Amino acid sequence: MSHDDLERAGFKDRTRVAEALETVLGAVSGHDRTDRVALGRADGRTLAETVTAPSPVPGYDRAAMDGYAVQAADTFGASDRSPAVLRESDDGAVTPDAAVRVHTGSDLPDGADAVVMIEETETVGDEIEVFDAVAEGENVGDVGEDVAEGTELYDPGHRLRPSDLGLLKSVGVDRVEVYDPPTVGVIPTGEELVQRDPAPGEVIETNGLTVSRLADRWGAVPTYRNVVDDDPNAIRAAIQRDLAKDVVVTTGGSSVGERDHTPEVVDDLGEVLVHGVALKPGHPVALGVVEGTPVIMLPGYPVACIVNAVQFLRPVLKRAGNAPVPDLPTVEAALSRKISSEPGTRTFARVRLREADDGRIAEPTRASGSGVLSSVALADGWVVVPEGREGYDAGDTVAVENWEWSA
Incomplete structure (x- = not known):
């Protein structure tokens, strides 16, 4: 579909999250460094x-208890009323009717095949009384x-x-x-972006910083590039510069507006595999490949950028680095109020957690607003509403996903 067709359609046809991920992972190969x-x-x-x-x-047979190393046969029939009587060995070896004092982890002396626990013994002069019979191998840790x-x-x-x-x-x-850790070039785009002291109409660049730090947490080596203007030639040059990386990720310019050139540039250089995914916030994400290098085109709104980075950039980086993709940890909590979701769309609802007398409570910070960075930065996680649900009701027990987990 052309850029003009996409703009007119407004992403009415969106790829499901699982299908989009499978598609892009199919274009990713693990490196061999x-x-x-x-x-x-x-x-x-x-x-x-x-x-x-x-x-x-262990590399040796060892005592598994404090006590006396013995030959098990010498303890047969021992009891509180009729203890077996042994003597302390003179040379550190265990012989019939002789025992050696040992401690947990000690090398089992020559001739011993069992250990009597110290509490089952009593020393009387030069003799050792044993009040419990042990079997061969009892209280002994074998080699290996x-x-x-x-x-x-x-x-x-x-x-x-x-x-x-x-x-x-x-x-x-x-x-x-x-x-070696996978490498990733992080390219923020948008002529309105500045690093500090924004004038009216300017915005401080945060997406590139956030994504590069997330990539670092996920085991990659990120290169955080300078902001690139909304110019197709500049975007093309920036992407081509980083094709030697294992992954390229751009932020901003992924939708279908007049200044959203990145998908068109990627499709000209290689192929856009997916453009528009059924998730909220952040459906204008695009996924492509250029000369064998996956290119993840994240939306410019900060929350949408983070959601899509977790869903797509994280598994792509893991695949590129030959690493597994561990599930994100979750905790259960009861919703304080209803969360709504559009059928057929996977929704990521940001929540804060608090403890109550009757258990943990999840309070939605904001149900919508993909540009409100504080709604995710001040949250403790998000609740994932699957495509087959229209939301969760107040009081429902939900899983709160810790998306910022460092793995």
């Missing part, structure tokens, strides 16, 4: 290799009980967490092969 890094630099990075355990944990040698721990594409790094260090891994 990797680096081998020390564990201290690997937190949050995505593995580019399968990691197996080169050594077991935690991790066996050769165990496959992680597959490529796993995003490393601090607990993963601890486990890797415990099995003797000190460096891992990880994918």
Whole structure:
């Protein structure tokens, strides 16, 4: 559809969110750049290799309790009334009728096959009375009980967490092969945009800053470019400059007005895959590809820009960096008042959370107004109203999505 046709149609035909995402992800390939890094630099990075355990944990049979290492056969029949009587070993090895004092985590002495808990023993002179029989292997941690040698721990594409790094260090891994973070060029557009001290008719640029910081949180390396005027040649040059990046994202100029040139430029350079999505706020988003590089064209209204960045830029960056796309965390709350939604449209209603005597309450900050940045910046999350609903009623329990989560 031509630019003039789109302007006349006013986005009456909008692509569903799931279909739009599937379409753009189909044009995204994960890059193959990797680096081998020390564990201290690997937190949050995505593995580019399968990691197996080169050594077991524990690397030795160990006592799992404080007590005495024994030969289990020496304790058979032991009870409170008829304790087994052992002696303290002279040389640190366990032999018949001899025991060695051990602590949790201690190397199991030679000759021992079980540990009697200290509370089931009593020392009387040079003798040790045992009041409870133990079976062979009881209270003993075997070699590899935690991790066996050769165990496959992680597959490529796993995003490393601090607990993963601890486990890797415990099995003797000190460096891992990880994918380089994906790169993204962030290009704000709009001749009315300034960085500070706006005159009448000017607006302080916020979208590029917000999107670049979100991209950083999502594991990418953003390059936040200077504002580009609403001029097709300038937009073309800016996009072409960043085609060496894994992803290009523009803010503003994505609709069908006289100054909305970005989709037309992208379609001339490559292909616009989707233009107009059934979500609110922010349906004028456009998704395209130029010379194999995905181009995400976000609307200029700040809330619409953020909504679409989360829905499309985040998964595209993850795909480009070979990383999984974790679900955003949610909390349940009861709505303080009704939220309305247009049938067939996925709506993102911003809410603030407060605690009440009868549970958590979600208060809508604003049901509409994609240009009101404070409505999302001062919110605690948003409620996603799916396409098949016309909204939620006051008192309904809803899931509040934390869109600003750093993953």
